[in-house]
Amino acid sequence: MKCFLQCLTISALVFLSNPSFSQETLPKPRKQPVTDTYFGTKVVDDYRWLEDLNNQEVKDWYKAQGAYTDQLLARIPGRDSLIATLVQYDKLQPARYGIVKRKAGRYFFRKTMPGENVGKLYYKDGETGPEVLIFDPLTYTADKKYAISDFLPSDDGKKVIISMASGGGEISTLRIYDIASKSFLPDQISPVREEMAWTPDGKGIIYTRLNSDNPFDTNFQMHTVSRYHELGTAQEKDKALLSSASQPELNISKTEIPGVYFTNDGQYLIGNLTTVDLRMHIVIAPATDLLKPKISWRNLVVREDSVAQIEVIHGQLLLYSLKGTSNGRILMTSIKNPDIKNAKVVVPEGKKIYSIASCKDYLLITKDDVVRSYLETFEVATEKINVVQSPVVGINGFFSYDPVTNDCYVLSISWLQPPSGINYNAAKKTFTKSPFDVPANYPGLQDLVVEEIEIPGHDGVQVPLSIMYRKGFKKDGQSVCFMTGYGAYGFSAVPHFDTKYLALLNKGVVLAVTHPRGGSEKGLEWYKAGFKTTKPNTWKDFISSGEYLIKNGYTSASHLIGEGTSAGGILIGRAITERPDLFAAAISNVGVSNVLRFELTPNADNIAEFGTFTNPVEAKALIEMDALGHVKAGTKYPAVIAVGGMNDPRVIVWQPGKFVAALQNSSSSGKPVVMQVNYDNGHYTEDKTVTFRNFANMYTFALWQAGHPDFQLK
Known part of the structure; x- marks a missing residue:
């Protein structure tokens, strides 16, 4: 390996003195063939050895490749x-807001100012209240650079879960910030994925725990577990809510990642068993089962139902269904006694459905045809569909501030138009200016x-x-x-x-x-x-x-x-x-x-x-x-x-x-x-x-x- 690095240094010097390029200036990687046979087909892999990221020779190879590339790129005019x-261009945007979440009239948002490398978390009381800084991830520790992966305020708006990760990674730590005391609670939960939820009483949180904080660990997200954490208790005592081990009767595979949350009315626990499959696997249980020794989970939606998204409004289960359609349609059935196979078609197939969301009384539907989008609302009580004409030209997306009102947010964008947002009230069918829309030229x-x-x-x-x-x-x-x-x-x-x-x-x-x-x-x-x-x-x-x-x-x-x-x-x-x-x-x-x-x-x-x-x-x-x-x-x-x-x-x-x-x-x-x-x-x-x-x-x-x-x- 010493010879390899010496050769790399000499080759780099030769390259730096000569503007012409030859691949010979970088030492050739060695071959160490491994042969696998897949149902009669032999495949030779000469570079299996590069998979062992704990091996010092392998570490040195990647380090040398990176160093060589850095030297090369530094020589090319125009890079700087x-x-x-x-x-x-970044400084031309006066302020950049992420997704805004509202609880009990209090707005929570991640905001990035020109010149700031990562966003900070703020809140404000009402649209016109002053912005108050909650958390600056760059001042969290001196030895690591952190960024906010996600955040979630409690229903009363008095606390917020902050998910943070370092080094551009996705293995997070959860902290709970108390607005009144302006400080973090002692609770510190890791390693976790971004899935998280509050209990309706605000006394605990639900999260999905990973098996390791090492991104090279092939088992770090196998057989993961959704857990309940009561604030103020040790993480080791957290109850397992949903996993392949605790619910073997559900046949949860090792790669299905459970995420558990409450329905908006607090009546049910929903378990989403996530994979990359567009078709969801959803289980359901009474919310009162949370602290019981055994949760009575049962299947609500299985992958064969071909459901891509669900929302629950006024006791009705709304399903974005792909079954029997190419562009999707919306079905509705009772959440108390669901009948997926015979669910009522309430929004027939038309333009391709891109996504759905919900507010208090309405399902928010975004459709598109590659280059333009179409917005609709479906009122659950009357089963009426309303076409929404956004005053902002571009590709539109529907978002809900919170599930207890009909206040929404429409984000518009196009290839040549920076993001622009406007408030929309689904019940009044009115648009108003959003304080989180900051235009840029x-x-x-x-x-x-x-x-x-x-x-x-x-x-x-x-x-x-x-x-x-x-x-x-x-x-x-x-x-x-x-x-x-x-x-x-x-x-x-x-x-x-x-x-x-x-x-x-x-x-x-x-x-x-x-x-x-x-x-x-x-x-x-x-x-x-x-x-x-x-x-x-x-x-x-x-x-x-x-x-x-x-x-x-x-x-x-x-x-x-x-x-x-x-x-x-x-x-x-x-x-x-x-x-x-x-x-x-x-x-x-x-x-x-x-x-x-x-x-x-x-x-x-x-x-x-x-x-x-x-x-x-x-x-x-x-x-x-x-x-x-x-x-x-x-x-x-x-x-x-x-x-x-x-x-x-x-x-x-x-x-x-x-x-x-x-x-x-x-x-x-x-x-x-x-x-x-x-x-x-x-x-x-x-x-x-x-x-x-x-x-x-x-x-x-x-x-x-x-x-x-x-x-x-x-």
């Missing part, structure tokens, strides 16, 4: 200027153009594509194009404003947001068309989008950048292994690159999305979508930068690490393949300093390799 632009927005089109996919299916560029743009194939995609879990790439995108657009870069199968842009069928055995449609739609952009002069192969984040690592990984000639550069940001072994990582609950290697059909599909397994020696791959977070429990760092190692050993193009290793980050982070650096690094590398004049080595 890009960071400065992101900082400048950004440079260049008036000079931008958006095209919403559909392009032919590889099989003739029409695939949506959103394209943005500056006015006066010439379709001569000479522009750098940044093309991004995701296509998993049924998530839709709905229009949204992003200052990082604006920074690229204002540098003359064409921005293309793809909508491949695997998302829900065209409903449930669109999702299922990029799912498990049909997953190839996801990266093939991405490839088709790139081909269209090149054919029609938006860019060329020497100027096209492809990007995928998280599950989008499958998309970008298979796109460049199937069509390496199509891209100048690729970014795999905390990307799933070795999906064949994904179920063996700490984030093992993805079997419902991608499949399992223990099933012959699904194993074959996993082999096909596994980017690592499709890296071939002697292939001219594009330049690649992969990003991994050392605090990332979702996509463990060896997923992008093994992919980088394979590409470094296999690419014959002479183009760089590097890995950015973040030790102060996880899957993402709220810390703006870290975020701006992280994205500026990725963009700088790709813009350099795609020929942008502002990012060329001298």
Whole structure:
């Protein structure tokens, strides 16, 4: 290992003295083949050794990769200027508010001011009351940087649970802050997920405990337990409410994560057994069972019912159902005597339902058709549907301040419109100005153009594509194009404003947001068309989008950048292994690159999305979508930068690490393949300093390799 690090140092010095680049300046990763057989198919893995993150040689490898990439990026002109632009744009927003929660007339909110890296928690009494600081996470301890993961006020507004995590991680600690005494209670609960709830009497909280605070521990969220904590007692005494061990009759799998909460009327306990499956598994019990030795849980909704969301209003169970529909519909049945199979259809299928929420008397429904949204309210008492016309143009989303009034909040946004909010009263059907809406003006927005089109996919299916560029743009194939995609879990790439995108657009870069199968842009069928055995449609739609952009002069192969984040690592990984000639550069940001072994990582609950290697059909599909397994020696791959977070429990760092190692050993193009290793980050982070650096690094590398004049080595 000493020799490896010495070679790295010498190679880096050679690189720094020579503006030309050769992959030979980075020592080749060693191969140590391991062969697995999946139902007769042999798969050789040369880089299994990189999975042992406790091994010092492995630690040194990641450290060396990160150090080398840092040296490289520091040399590229334009990187520091890009960071400065992101900082400048951030300061143009006078104040940024997160989701606002209201209890007993008191508003609680996370607020971030220009120049602040993370948000602070505040409250105010009424809309016009003064803002009072509750918690600044940066002053919590001197040895760690914390950020607020989530917060939840008690029903009387006198206390608030604060969930906090450090280093961009997602393994949290809960503290309870008392408003009257302006101090934390002694209770300190960890390690936990963000699921949490208050008991109606405010004497205790419900949370989901993890098995470890180590994101590398493959069992840290297996067989997790929902627990009740009485304020002022030791965490060791907390009662188990819902788990695979305490309720074996419910057949809870090891990857189902229980989250327990009360219905708004306090009459029932609801247990949500979460996985990545869109179809919910919900159990229910009387609220009076909370402190009994045994809780009488029973199934309310099973996955075969194909219910994506539920709300309870005035004793009625409202279900966002996907069964028998592609765009979804709303069903209603009694919560006391539920009959899911014969539930009444109260909102028939129409535009695709994006989400539902509830206030006192109304179900709040957001629908969309890829590029625009539609708002409706359903009044439970009268069963009337009201179409809501928001006065703010853009993609709208419904939120409820609290369940005891009909006061709501409508958030509007689009590709070229920063977030804008307005209050809405569902009963009065009136809009009023929100004190949490702080407009911002950004440079260049008036000079931008958006095209919403559909392009032919590889099989003739029409695939949506959103394209943005500056006015006066010439379709001569000479522009750098940044093309991004995701296509998993049924998530839709709905229009949204992003200052990082604006920074690229204002540098003359064409921005293309793809909508491949695997998302829900065209409903449930669109999702299922990029799912498990049909997953190839996801990266093939991405490839088709790139081909269209090149054919029609938006860019060329020497100027096209492809990007995928998280599950989008499958998309970008298979796109460049199937069509390496199509891209100048690729970014795999905390990307799933070795999906064949994904179920063996700490984030093992993805079997419902991608499949399992223990099933012959699904194993074959996993082999096909596994980017690592499709890296071939002697292939001219594009330049690649992969990003991994050392605090990332979702996509463990060896997923992008093994992919980088394979590409470094296999690419014959002479183009760089590097890995950015973040030790102060996880899957993402709220810390703006870290975020701006992280994205500026990725963009700088790709813009350099795609020929942008502002990012060329001298």
